[in-house]
Amino acid sequence: MKKYIIYIAVLAVGLVFGYVLFGTSSESTSSNHTEHADAKPQMWTCSMHPQIMQPEPGDCPICGMDLIPATAGADGLALNEIKMSENAMALANIQTIIVGNASATDGNTMSLSGKIIPNEEANAVQASYFEGRIEKLNVNFTGEEVRRGQLLATIYAPALVAAQQELLTAASMKESQPGLYKAVRNKLKLWKLSESQISQIETSGKVRENFPIYATVSGTVSEKMAEEGDYVKQGQPIVKVSNLGTVWAVFDAYENQISQLKEGQKITVTTNAYPNKEFEATISFIDPRLNTQSRTVSVRATLNNNDGILKPGMFVTSKVNISKVNDSTSQITVPASAVLWTGSRSLVYVKTNPNEPVFEMREVTLGSKNGDNYTIVDGLSNGEEVVANGTFTVDAAAQLQGKKSMMNTENSEEIDATNHLAQVERITVPEKFQTQLKTVFDDYMTIEKALVNDNAETPKIAASALLKSINNVDMKLLKDEPAHSQWMRLKKELKNAADAISKTSDIKIQREHFVHLSAHLIHAVKTFGINQKVYVDYCPMANNDVGAFWLSTDEEIRIPYFGASMLNCGEVTDEIN
Structure with a gap:
């Protein structure tokens, strides 16, 4: 019996040791398997170029170094978040505001x-009442006043000459044929x-070869539609006269x-010619048709x-009082400069x-645009802080880091930073606008060539130009809202960068601002075009x-x-035709 008790004790001790040695290891292994199953896929990055993210190990596509495991969430940022340095914030003059509920009485104007056009209801066309040749035209130029x-x-009207002969013949027989006489007179009327x-022709007994045409209204000649010596048909217009006592x-x-908006609504109109003068008017017509091109x-x-x-x-510009909402409701508004509008999305x-x-x-x-503010219908909450100035620069930084941006809406760990401008869509604009933008590009190239040659004085002068x-780029040449909004924001960013370069002779600081200048000008050239083939270059070391781009x-x-x-760091990443 004693021997059996010893055997049982040894067996129990063995079981305990076996559980300690192998049981915990198994649990740990099982736990590790569970943790790995729940973990996100391992990403690989380059120690020299952290913007590179790939799902498998390999070589860096930029410098060729071995990729290392990326520490998930090491920076504490979500995939759609971006962190900027204080220096970059200051260089780009990025400013934020806290949005809040705006009462209905705030910004209740739109x-x-x-532009001003002639009142078509007061327009008149002076036509020729008979066929003939214009012997004398007393209107010398467009804009001339007539009474x-x-x-x-x-x-000179050959048909009228024949009609006068008929009148003289009928006048000699008016006693015997009064009906014929009356019919001929009515024909001339x-x-x-x-x-x-008519009576003068009848009394003189002479046929007139040339006949006058008199103005039937007073106004300003808006169009000459015939010249001296022209042969005109009956009813053919000679001049168009506009009464500018009222205009549209x-x-x-x-x-x-x-x-x-509604008909009968009061508006206030101002014009650049008389900035301190306001004109009161009433909306008289709203076109029932929507222009599908400009929306x-x-x-x-x-x-x-x-x-x-x-x-x-x-x-001209008008201010329209918009209807007020109930006092119990309120709305969130942001400055127009805070919104990036891609046409289908507002960001x-x-x-x-x-x-x-x-x-x-x-x-x-977005809701309605009231003055310089947009009403936010959905997407923001009271008290949140948004970028109000420098929005494009923040977006450009997000693009460089492969994060969500205006041009890329996906979680793009695998997207190379050099492709971030590939999705910029071309907007059709007048050739005159492209020519003016080409002048901007030429001044930019003067700065670039000077920086290539380590020249700090020329960029300062060229930036002022x-x-x-x-x-000098005329925004009024742009007809639709997407083009308007794009250029307004790009213009502001371009001016900020150019102004900063013009104020310093430190080439290091000039180059820092040239990064921002280049990013926004590339965006402008890709969006609007300049009728010239240019290259987009990129260097990951800049x-x-x-990384930084340039044209x-x-x-x-x-x-x-x-x-x-x-001098030769970088590669061509795109061609703009």
């Missing part, structure tokens, strides 16, 4: 842009000859503004112009960490190893960010 009853033209003119102001309203409807108001100070063709950048420059791209739903060229007219790489010390 701005519309348009009702004024002699406009003298016409249909050709707009007055009773006195025609505005374009976008789809999200239509609900705020706008025409809104018309009639203005008194007795003083003649409003000229057709003038650009803002929200500061997610109040103590650090960490930003997240957020898609929002660049500022003037940017200001901008403190974050060039040659395929040969000559980098402006290092000068002679590293």
Whole structure:
């Protein structure tokens, strides 16, 4: 019995040791398997180029170094978040605001842009009442004032000569054939000859070869439609006369503004020619048709112009009082500069960490535009902090880091930073606008070539010229809202970078601002075009190893960010035709 007790004790001790040695290991292994099953796939990155993210080990596509495991969440950022340095924030002049509920009384006006045109209801066309040749035209130029009853033209009319012969013959037989006599006189009246003119022909017994045409209205000649010596048909227009005592102001309203407009609504109109003068008007017509190209409807108001100070063709702006919502409701508004509008999406950048420059791209739903603010229907909450100035720069930084951006909406760990501009869509604009943008590009190239040659004085001078060229780009040539919004934001960023370069002779600082200047000009050239083939170059080592782009007219790489010390770093990533 004692022997059996010893055997049992040894067996128990063995079981305990076996559990300690192998049981915990098995649990640990099982636990590890579970943890690995729940973990996200391992990503691989380059120690020199952290923007590179690949799902498998291998070589860095930029420098060829072995990829290392990327520490998931090492920076504490979500995939759609971006962190910027304080220096980059200062260079780009990035500013944020805290959004809040705006009461219905805040910004209860809406701005519309348009132009002055003649009042078509007051237009008149002076036509020839009979067929013939214009012997004398008394209207010398477009814009000339005419008065009702004024002699406009003298016409030789062979048919009228024959009709006068008939009149003289009928007058000699009016006692015996009064019906014929009356019919001939009425025929001449249909050709707009007055009773006195007909009686004068009859009394003199002479046939007139040339007949006058008199103005039937007073106004301004808006178009000459015939010249001396022209042979005109009966009813053919000679001149068009516009009475400019009243004019029309025609505005374009976008789809999200239509609900705020109605006929009979009071508006205030201002013009650049008289910035301190306001004109009161009433909306008289809203076009029932939507322009499918610009997504706008025409809104018309009639203005008194007795003083003649409003000229057709003038650009005007109107302020429209919009209907107020109930006091119990409120709405979130943001500055227009905070919104990136891609046509199908509206985006803002929200500061997610109040103590650090960490930003997240957020898609929002826009309401109406009131003045310089957009109403946010969905996507933002009261008290959130958004980027109000420098939004494009934050988006460019997100693109470089392969994060969500205006051009890329996917979680793009596998997207190479050099492809971030590939999805910029071309907007069709007038050739005149492209020519003006080409001048901006030429000034940019002067700066670039100087930086390539380590010259710090030329960029300072050329940047001042660049500022003037940017200001000379006529935004009024752009017809639709997407193009308008794109250029407004790009213009602001281009001016900020050019202004900073013009104020320093430190080539290091010039090159830092040239990074931003290049990013936004590439965006502008790809969006609008300049009627010239240019190359987009990229160097991953520039901008403190974050990478930077620039434009060039040659395929040969000559980098402006290092000068002679590293002249050929980089590659051509795109061609803009």
